[in-house]
Amino acid sequence: MSQIFENLPVKVAELPELTPTDLQPIDKRYLKVLLIMQSIIFTLLTIGGAAIVYFSPDIEPTLLHFAYACAPTLVLWGLSAALTLKGFKKKKYALRERDLLYTKGLIWSVRTSIPFNRIQHAEVKQGPLDRIFKLHSIKIYTAGGSQSDLSIPGLPEETALRIKEFVLGKTAEDGAIE
Amino acid sequence: MEQLNNPFAAPSRQSRIAIGIILIKFIRTTIRAFWPILLSLFIGRKTGNSFEVYIGYVALAFAAINLGGSILTYFRFYFHIDENSIVIDKGVLKRSKTNIPFERIQTINFKQNILHQFFGVVSIEIDTAGAKKSEMTIDALDKEQAMAFRDFVMKEKAEKTEDQTDEQVAVETAEANSELIMKLSVSDLFKVGVSQNHLRSMGILFAFVFTTLNELTDNIEEMVFEELSGYEEQILNNTWVLIGATMLLVAIIAFLYSLISTVLKNYDLHLSLQKNGLKLVKGLLNREEISINKKKVQVISWSENPIRRMFNMWTLGLEQASSEDASQLKSKIDVPGAYMQQVEKVITSIFPAEFFRPEEQHAVSKLLMFRIILFLGVFPALIAGAILFYHFQIQALYVLIWPLVVGILSNLYYHKRSFELNEELLKNNRGTLGHIYELTQIHKIQAVEIRQSWYQRRKALANVKLYTAAGSLSIPFIPLEKAMALEKFVLYRVETDKREWM
Structure with a gap:
């Protein structure tokens, strides 16, 4: 590893490495939130497809036509549910000494790291479905636009608040400019 | 106080x-x-x-x-x-x-x-x-x-x-301390106008014409058809002449458009160095004075195109950390027509000069080139070829020129794509026909992203994206090992740097 960037004054190999044990999975209940959200959207789409067949004067409301109208959304529903189920395991976060990491993505895997001293603001949020399952998400804001903002979903209240306190404390501590 | x-x-x-x-x-x-x-x-x-x-x-x-x-x-x-x-x-x-x-x-x-x-x-x-x-x-x-x-x-x-x-x-x-870095003379201004990206102006013009027509008539197709219906005979006879003439006209208009807009925007441009940053004054009808604070500069870029290369001129770009809804114009400041020594002067006065030196160039994987050829060259050509073959039979083979063009361009792109790194600066090199260089101070980075597609995971490759408070730098298709080393080093540098970064 050390031969990768020879010109640097520090040996990259000696820098702290992310170990797999650092990564914490998010709360399993969040999978239910995702699946319910998906169900709502796809149910509406399926009903929409059926409604077109039912109300359109040009299309006879036969069983076959209903099947044609609803099949694509049902197939898409199945596919995205499978992706959500499989991809859920990839959603992990890590709180390290000086930075915060979040990984996600089944087809495109993404790992984002934000040092505490570059965080502007952190916010704990809760959507209506989150409320039912007593879950929270934490949103991390960075400077200048929203491109590098980060949101970690599916955290129990206690964890979310603890992370927020931790992050803000660290941000103040690490962010001090000399 | x-x-x-x-x-x-x-x-x-x-x-x-x-x-x-x-x-x-x-x-x-x-x-x-x-x-x-x-x-x-x-x-x-x-x-x-x-x-x-x-x-x-x-x-x-x-x-x-x-x-x-x-x-x-x-x-x-x-x-x-x-x-x-x-x-x-x-x-x-x-x-x-x-x-x-x-x-x-x-x-x-x-x-x-x-x-x-x-x-x-x-x-x-x-x-x-x-x-x-x-x-x-x-x-x-x-x-x-x-x-x-x-x-x-x-x-x-x-x-x-x-x-x-x-x-x-x-x-x-201390206004008195300002030192003039560059000033666009009339001939320089003309050179900048001539070497502008005229294809872009053409695009802007087309967009303008179409939206205007769209506002005026509901049906452009009908209008064009009506306008042209009287001339069918001539059109059939003179198609090539007509096409040639139209293209020439469009090219001339686009050329004039970009020339005039450049002159109006950059007339009497002055860039001067002050203790705390830079000051830019420019414009004929709309005269602007923009202050650039040294600390707020996140990314400096300089680029050229083949025409501008003939004049040895570069477009200097400064990206400043600014508020979310400040217009793009203000967070990214373009100074066209700078000569290399002026570009260097700006870079070394904003970033620590001793670290601005050539370093080892880390190339990207050659697989990036093949992927581009496949997705932008071969696939579109196959689809278009299949459709055209249905209509024109053997003449559809002309489509095969397309992947060839993409092949040549992506080869050029591949050879220019690399990044350089030392303990203070990170430089991104890219470009297809021209060159684009982007430079940032590592401690200005505020987030690191490593992204892998399914294909990249099989080949142990990754894309790295480094976000600053104004714009980001992307490095595609480098070995995963290198990407992780880069991530580690950048995080280490950011976390241990106590300097102000914006």
Whole structure:
């Protein structure tokens, strides 16, 4: 590893490495939130497809036509549910000494790291479905636009608040400019 | 601090010229909103009709509303500076009082359109950080007053935020210390105009023509067909001549368009170095003065295209950390027509000079080139070829030229794509026909992203994206091992760096 960037004054190999044990999975209940959200959207789409067949004067409301109208959304529903189920395991976060990491993505895997001293603001949020399952998400804001903002979903209240306190404390501590 | 010498302590109005300037702003926005209606009224008028009288009334009412509105706006606009903020009190129907604390102010820029220039006033734009709704404008102020305003605010800001190191205060106001880096002469300006990206202007023109036609008629196709239907015979005979002539005409118009817009935008451009950053002044009809704070510069880029290379000219780009909704124009400042030594001067005065040196170039994987050829060259050609074959049979083979072109271009791209790294700076090299270089100080990075597609995971490759508070740098298709080493090093550097980064 050390031969990768020879010109640097520090040996990259000696820098702290992310170990797999650092990564914490998010709360399993969040999978239910995702699946319910998906169900709502796809149910509406399926009903929409059926409604077109039912109300359109040009299309006879036969069983076959209903099947044609609803099949694509049902197939898409199945596919995205499978992706959500499989991809859920990839959603992990890590709180390290000086930075915060979040990984996600089944087809495109993404790992984002934000040092505490570059965080502007952190916010704990809760959507209506989150409320039912007593879950929270934490949103991390960075400077200048929203491109590098980060949101970690599916955290129990206690964890979310603890992370927020931790992050803000660290941000103040690490962010001090000399 | 004592407020004894605050010349802006009492709420005051803008210069009287502001009425005219606000009026023009009003008229512009109304015309922009209603121009299709106005145009249709104008076209649809019939002579000797009572309709004409109506138009007269409409125009009169329109003018009266605008005039009244701008006078009221002027009289209801006050600004002053209190102990630690700029206060703007304004609004006719919806009143608002805004306090902008000094420490939130990023830059104060001046702008002059032709009216401002004629009356010797400037408009002041105060750009602030972070929060929404973060830009305030004072439409017109006498030039000397505006300068005094800016100096006073910047001095106060320095005193408030830097804990009063007298040195810093002295620095802020030291206008005398400015050193001219570059100045576009008339011939340089012409060279810049000639070497502009004319394809882009063509695109802008086409977009403009089509949206205008779209507003005027519902059916462009029908209109074109109608217009051309009389000439069918000639068209069939002279297709190639016609196409050639049209293309020539479009090319000439696009060329003139980019030449003129460049001259208007960059006329009499001056870039000068000051203790705290840079100052850019440019423009003919709209004269702008932009201050660039050294600390706020996140990314410096310089690029050229094949024509500009003949003149040895570069386009210098400075990306500044700024508020979310400040226009793109302000966070990314372009200075066209800089020579290499001027570019270097800017770089070394903003970033630590001793680290700006060539380093080992880390290439990207060759698989990137093959992927580009496959997705942008082969697949589209196969699809288009299949469709065209249905209509034209053997002539469809011409489509095969496309993947060849993509192949050549992506090869050029591949050879230019690399990145360089040392303990202070990261440089990204790219470009296809021209060159684009991007440079950032590593401690300005605020987030690191490693992204892998399913394909990249099989080949142990990754894309790295480094975000700063203004723009990001992407490095695609490097070995995963290298990507992780880069991530580790960048995080280490950011986390241990205690310098101010924006």
